[in-house]
Each structure stands twice: as C-alpha cells, then as structure tokens.
Amino acid sequence: MFKLPVIAGDEPPAKRAPRHPPWIKARMPSGENYMDVRALVHDLGLHTVCESASCPNIGECWDHRALTIMILGGICTRSCQFCDVPTGRPEPVDPDEPRRVALALKTLGLRHTVITSVDRDDLDDGGAAIWAETIRRVRAECPSMTLEVLTGDFQGNTADVDTVLDAQPHIFSHNLETVPRLSRQVRVQARYDRSYAVLAHAKRRGGLVKTGLMLGLGEELDEVKDVLRELRALGCDIVTLGQYLRPSLNHLAVARYVHPDEFAALKSWAQSLGFPHVEAGPLVRSSYHADEQARMLR
Numbered sequence: 001m002f003k004l005p006v007i008a009g010d011e012p013p014a015k016r017a018p019r020h021p022p023w024i025k026a027r028m029p030s031g032e033n034y035m036d037v038r039a040l041v042h043d044l045g046l047h048t049v050c051e052s053a054s055c056p057n058i059g060e061c062w063d064h065r066a067l068t069i070m071i072l073g074g075i076c077t078r079s080c081q082f083c084d085v086p087t088g089r090p091e092p093v094d095p096d097e098p099r100r101v102a103l104a105l106k107t108l109g110l111r112h113t114v115i116t117s118v119d120r121d122d123l124d125d126g127g128a129a130i131w132a133e134t135i136r137r138v139r140a141e142c143p144s145m146t147l148e149v150l151t152g153d154f155q156g157n158t159a160d161v162d163t164v165l166d167a168q169p170h171i172f173s174h175n176l177e178t179v180p181r182l183s184r185q186v187r188v189q190a191r192y193d194r195s196y197a198v199l200a201h202a203k204r205r206g207g208l209v210k211t212g213l214m215l216g217l218g219e220e221l222d223e224v225k226d227v228l229r230e231l232r233a234l235g236c237d238i239v240t241l242g243q244y245l246r247p248s249l250n251h252l253a254v255a256r257y258v259h260p261d262e263f264a265a266l267k268s269w270a271q272s273l274g275f276p277h278v279e280a281g282p283l284v285r286s287s288y289h290a291d292e293q294a295r296m297l298r
C-alpha cells in the first residue's frame with residue numbers, strides 16, 4: 001500500500017518529524033495505468049522497490065507504466081537506517097522469479113526499466129546467479145528494451161559483480177547513498193570504500209556506470225563535492241542527487257531539507273565536472289526518469 005514518508009501529526013512531540021516544506025509534494029497513486037501495473041505486479045507475485053521502499057514517486061511512475069522491480073524476495077538481510085524495505089530472514093530463492101520478471105516486462109512493453117534487489121548476504125554469491133539469469137531472461141524477452149541494474153555491493157566480491165556484468169545489462173548502478181563520514185551510520189553493514197571499489201571495478205569492465213546520493217542526512221557541501229570529484233575521476237557516467245525522506249519514526253531523522261535551488265546549483269556544478277548525465281532535485285531517486293538517462297545508450 002502506498003504511503004508517504006512520515007510527517008508531523010499525532011505522535012508525541014519528542015518524536016515528531018519536521019513538516020515537509022512546500023516543495024516536497026508527491027502525486028497520489030491513481031488512474032488506469034497505475035491500477036494495471038499494480039495488478040500485473042501482484043498477479044505475478046513480484047516485488048517492487050516502489051512499494052517496498054515507500055517511494056514518493058510511485059503515482060507518477062506507475063501512471064507512466066514505469067517501475068523498478070525488486071528481485072530475490074521482499075526481505076533484506078541488512079538494516080540500513082534510511083530504507084523502508086523489511087529486514088529479517090529471507091525466504092529461499094525462487095528459481096522461477098527470473099521468468100516472471102521477464103514476463104511482466106514483456107507485457108508492459110517498456111523502452112527501459114530498472115531492476116534492483118534486496119541484499120542477500122545469506123547466499124554464497126549474494127544472489128549473483130539469480131541476477132544473471134534475470135538479466136538474460138529479460139534481454140531475451142525484451143530485445144528492444146534497455147535494462148539498468150541497481151545492485152548491492154556483494155560484500156565486495158568482484159567475482160560476483162562479474163557474474164552480473166557478464167549477463168550484459170546496459171547500465172550498472174550501485175548507490176553510495178551518502179558521504180564517507182556518514183556511511184556507517186546510514187548503511188550499517190556496508191562500507192563506503194567497498195561500494196566505491198564495486199563502481200570502479202564495473203567501470204573498468206566498460207559500459208555505463210551510475211550511482212546516487214541522498215542529501216539532508218547531515219553531510220556538508222564540501223563532502224558532497226569531494227565525492228562527486230572522486231566519482232568523475234573513476235569515470236562514473238550518471239549520478240542522481242535527491243532529498244532523504246524519513247520513511248518512519250524508526251529511521252534516521254532528516255537533518256535538513258535541501259532547497260530546490262541548492263539542488264539546481266549542485267547539478268550545474270556536477271555537470272561542470274564532465275558527468276554526461278546528472279539528475280538532482282528533492283524527489284529524485286535512483287530510478288527517477290531512468291528512461292531519459294537511457295537515451296545515452298542510443
């Protein structure tokens with residue numbers, strides 16, 4: 001069920017989240033396309049990050065028949081303090097999931113799509129084999145569609161990253177999420193240096209590489225600029241910058257709301273570094289307007 005991230009209301013004063021500023025507005029889910037996409041996803045027993053992570057853009061994206069499918073189940077083995085995806089002991093891997101994902105995407109007839117996953121640290125390969133099978137199935141069923149994969153860090157195992165890359169996704173994405181100083185607090189079981197190494201390895205393999213950062217977690221502007229310089233130095237092609245929105249009172253609090261003018265200035269600065277594509281704005285997420293980013297492939 002769709003839900004906006006928590007706002008001030010009836011909760012005790014000590015726990016109240018600050019009210020969203022006027023520029024934080026999400027479109028409520030509605031319309032025939034939204035209902036069609038929702039029915040297809042549920043009928044095939046699939047998960048989407050749109051629903052599982054309470055994405056504020058679900059109304060806009062699904063109305064345009066754009067979605068981000070989440071593979072390897074709906075339970076994550078990690079407990080990142082920004083994410084609304086449930087944490088716990090996952091169900092066994094479903095070997096039929098790649099087929100159903102390919103069927104859903106073929107039915108939707110998209111030009112571009114994004115596939116992501118929960119982290120599966122319980123698996124020897126981190127789920128890389130299912131990732132590869134899903135990519136192969138999707139590319140076979142949807143030959144004219146471009147495919148972006150948003151993966152975890154596979155605990156830094158580059159052999160598992162290679163398993164995914166060998167299946168030939170069009171865009172490889174892995175999010176840094178925040179600056180090095182805040183990384184352990186935001187992504188408890190992850191490490192900034194390991195994520196950076198995954199991106200660097202993927203870029204050495206060739207192809208388009210993408211990552212994303214959330215702002216409003218307490219980072220300083222100079223820290224964000226340092227990360228962007230490092231990303232451009234390794235050859236990162238696409239970067240997204242969005243506002244962190246607290247999913248619930250059990251997640252990290254918003255340190256501040258970044259004004260749209262600040263996002264615009266940071267986008268301009270990042271473009272000056274030579275990034276081929278930059279998305280920046282309060283409601284920007286990793287998959288937001290991903291179909292437009294895919295035009296780089298054409």
